[in-house]
Amino acid sequence: MKRNILITGGAGFIGSHLVRLMVNRYPEYNIVNLDLLTYAGNLANLKDVEHKPNYTFVKADIADLDAMRRIMKECEIDGVIHLAAESHVDRSIRDPFTFARTNVMGTLSLLQAAREYWESLPEKYEGKRFYHVSTDEVYGALELSHPEGIESASTTKASAHGHTAYGKEFFTENTKYDPHSPYSASKASSDHFVRAYHDTYGMPVVVTNCSNNYGPYQFPEKLIPLFINNIRHRRELPVYGKGENVRDWLYVEDHARAIDLIFHKGREGETYNIGGFNEWKNIDLIKVIISTVDRLLGNPEGYSLPLIKFVTDRPGHDSRYAIDSRKLHEELGWEPSLQFEEGIEKTVRWYLDNQQWIDNITSGAYEKYYEEMYAGR
Numbered sequence: 001m002k003r004n005i006l007i008t009g010g011a012g013f014i015g016s017h018l019v020r021l022m023v024n025r026y027p028e029y030n031i032v033n034l035d036l037l038t039y040a041g042n043l044a045n046l047k048d049v050e051h052k053p054n055y056t057f058v059k060a061d062i063a064d065l066d067a068m069r070r071i072m073k074e075c076e077i078d079g080v081i082h083l084a085a086e087s088h089v090d091r092s093i094r095d096p097f098t099f100a101r102t103n104v105m106g107t108l109s110l111l112q113a114a115r116e117y118w119e120s121l122p123e124k125y126e127g128k129r130f131y132h133v134s135t136d137e138v139y140g141a142l143e144l145s146h147p148e149g150i151e152s153a154s155t156t157k158a159s160a161h162g163h164t165a166y167g168k169e170f171f172t173e174n175t176k177y178d179p180h181s182p183y184s185a186s187k188a189s190s191d192h193f194v195r196a197y198h199d200t201y202g203m204p205v206v207v208t209n210c211s212n213n214y215g216p217y218q219f220p221e222k223l224i225p226l227f228i229n230n231i232r233h234r235r236e237l238p239v240y241g242k243g244e245n246v247r248d249w250l251y252v253e254d255h256a257r258a259i260d261l262i263f264h265k266g267r268e269g270e271t272y273n274i275g276g277f278n279e280w281k282n283i284d285l286i287k288v289i290i291s292t293v294d295r296l297l298g299n300p301e302g303y304s305l306p307l308i309k310f311v312t313d314r315p316g317h318d319s320r321y322a323i324d325s326r327k328l329h330e331e332l333g334w335e336p337s338l339q340f341e342e343g344i345e346k347t348v349r350w351y352l353d354n355q356q357w358i359d360n361i362t363s364g365a366y367e368k369y370y371e372e373m374y375a376g377r
């Protein structure tokens with residue numbers, strides 16, 4: 001069936017993996033990638049699909065309501081997958097207003113434009129879908145306890161291989177929202193607007209909340225690419241606090257596969273949590289990154305460990321995130337395809353093989369931002 005799908009934020013990290021998947025998998029769809037190309041957006045992420053006949057790029061700001069109205073109508077959009085956002089917690093602490101503008105007002109503008117266009121059609125909302133991509137960070141922080149004696153709630157491959165859970169509680173789709181950072185507060189607000197458009201206007205929405213992603217094309221301000229790049233350049237590795245915080249990591253292509261599945265098969269009005277039951281204490285993860293980079297660069301074991309520098313903690317630093325994704329597994333059969341060890345190996349190799357990609361985006365303005373950001377720690 002022919003469809004016109006608008007993907008916002010398609011030049012960013014997760015968006016570029018999703019655009020690639022959709023363009024290659026659905027030649028009968030028109031995929032419109034809408035992105036403002038902020039510091040985080042990079043069309044080089046999509047070099048391999050940019051000439052495909054079913055792919056179009058539009059540069060626009062999601063907070064520009066008139067532009068959103070025009071694009072919905074001109075492209076006759078019947079499905080929206082919304083990823084465009086400001087996405088980095090540390091930036092949100094420095095500049096919360098930009099996060100409110102893009103994540104809250106941007107999402108609201110997109111919802112309103114979709115609503116006006118779809119309500120103007122004879123069939124109205126039939127065959128339409130507004131898919132909002134959100135984060136587990138809206139749920140706040142879970143208690144962190146010693147792993148001994150704790151059983152994982154997992155039914156997926158990851159924990160079948162015996163991975164540790166750092167607490168008894170997990171975020172489920174019913175966990176009460178409790179955001180702490182300006183980033184998570186802005187995402188929580190956008191999630192509420194999406195559900196309000198469902199409940200008030202009958203818009204066919206679906207929302208997903210995913211755990212931390214990793215993989216190729218992630219902007220090197222986030223932990224994993226930042227540390228790989230710093231090791232390569234023999235720069236210090238700034239570990240916040242004691243490195244005891246826990247994050248739940250998912251390979252980005254597994255997230256993109258989940259979005260594809262839920263966009264097509266997820267139930268209207270529902271929320272699905274996405275995660276691979278793959279919790280890591282930051283310091284343990286950092287040691288895995290160090291040993292993988294050192295091995296691939298031919299350095300002796302432990303060579304880059306002295307680059308670790310414990311620095312002032314992030315204010316409001318959430319202690320633990322852990323997603324319970326059993327609903328998605330049980331309803332739609334999704335599970336992660338990669339073991340973490342394989343995913344990290346692939347990821348480190350990619351960044352080491354694509355140094356030019358990193359150098360292009362870390363030169364100039366970003367270098368200045370990074371220096372300022374870490375000078376105070």
Ligand code: NAD
Nearest residue numbers: 009011012013014036037038040041061062084085212213
């Ligand atoms: P990213 O920062 O890599 O990319 C964001 C993209 O949005 C960029 O291409 C940027 O140019 C674009 N953008 C920003 N402001 C815009 C605006 N006003 N108008 C149009 N485009 C704009 O982010 P990401 O890590 O790929 O995250 C994508 C989405 O997934 C976000 O909504 C994020 O909250 C969510 N998410 C991310 C993670 C993660 O670990 N990265 C986990 C769960 C959910």
Ligand code: TYD
Nearest residue numbers: 089212221222223224238239240245247282
């Ligand atoms: P990040 O990649 O920023 O994702 P998020 O804050 O959205 O989870 O950070 C992942 C974890 O790594 C988080 O606990 C903060 C920590 N961290 C550091 O210790 N040092 C760093 O330089 C960065 C960027 C993050």
